[in-house]
Amino acid sequence: NAGVTQTPKFQVLKTGQSMTLQCAQDMNHEYMSWYRQDPGMGLRLIHYSVGAGITDQGEVPNGYNVSRSTTEDFPLRLLSAAPSQTSVYFCASSDGQGAISFFGQGTRLTVV
Amino acid sequence: EDQVTQSPEALRLQEGESSSLNCSYTVSGLRGLFWYRQDPGKGPEFLFTLYSAGEEKEKERLKATLTKKESFLHITAPKPEDSATYLCAVQASGNTGKLIFGQGTTLQVKP
Numbered sequence: 001n002a003g004v005t006q007t008p009k010f011q012v013l014k015t016g017q018s019m020t021l022q023c024a025q026d027m028n029h030e031y032m033s034w035y036r037q038d039p040g041m042g043l044r045l046i047h048y049s050v051g052a053g054i055t056d057q058g059e060v061p062n063g064y065n066v067s068r069s070t071t072e073d074f075p076l077r078l079l080s081a082a083p084s085q086t087s088v089y090f091c092a093s094s095d096g097q098g099a100i101s102f103f104g105q106g107t108r109l110t111v112v
Numbered sequence: 113e114d115q116v117t118q119s120p121e122a123l124r125l126q127e128g129e130s131s132s133l134n135c136s137y138t139v140s141g142l143r144g145l146f147w148y149r150q151d152p153g154k155g156p157e158f159l160f161t162l163y164s165a166g167e168e169k170e171k172e173r174l175k176a177t178l179t180k181k182e183s184f185l186h187i188t189a190p191k192p193e194d195s196a197t198y199l200c201a202v203q204a205s206g207n208t209g210k211l212i213f214g215q216g217t218t219l220q221v222k223p
Contacts, residue, residue, distance in 0.1 A: 004155075031208070031209040033209070033210065033211075035211075035213075040215060041215065042116075042199070042213040042214055042215040042216060043156075043199070043201075043211075043213040044213070045210055045211070045212075048208065048209065048210055050208050050209065056208075058210065090155055090156070092211075094209050096209060097143055097203070097206075097208065097209050098143045098144045098161075098163070098203065099209070100146070100158050100161060101146070101158070101209070101211060102158065103148075103155035103156045103157075104155050105154060105155045106153075106154070106155050
């Protein structure tokens with residue numbers, strides 16, 4: 001099992017560009033989520049999904065879109081990148097409420 | 113509002129010097145409290161889950177405890193390889209798996 005796989009590991013974008021951060025899990029988990037990690041802020045929830053076709057907003061959703069067409073994949077789209085979106089992004093999956101969340105290795109994004 | 117606060121922000125220990133990390137939380141119904149370890153440039157790695165006050169979990173030099181308001185991560189006789197950032201997170205009842213994280217405690221253990 002690969003667990004949770006995120007691509008790319010590093011990315012530099014220009015302000016206004018769009019891109020998609022990929023996340024895939026091979027554990028057949030229903031729950032998937034995206035967090036961003038900034039210095040001194042801890043991890044903050046962007047969007048989450050409790051199953052294919054179901055998504056909802058987290059704490060900091062503005063500027064990001066998600067969709068969940070399959071159980072395995074949960075891509076995060078930046079529509080028009082801004083310097084404030086410079087951060088490290090983590091995708092996580094879990095088996096349900098109260099279950100352990102497994103994290104990917106992260107994508108370090110810089111917007112210039 | 114659900115909230116998690118970790119202290120201290122940073123901790124330096126000599127090898128073998130035991131200490132504790134604190135995680136205080138306020139949550140509308142606790143479904144679970146999670147401890148993670150994060151190494152530089154890596155994703156969080158699961159350590160423990162605690163579900164009810166009075167529960168304790170242990171793994172090698174680490175022991176996690178839980179009360180109704182806080183959790184402690186006790187580190188006994190730490191080694192340099194225990195150096196990492198330790199993250200605490202809570203999951204509230206009915207919150208569909210969402211985690212609320214504290215800011216983390218960065219531990220450095222010197223030989």
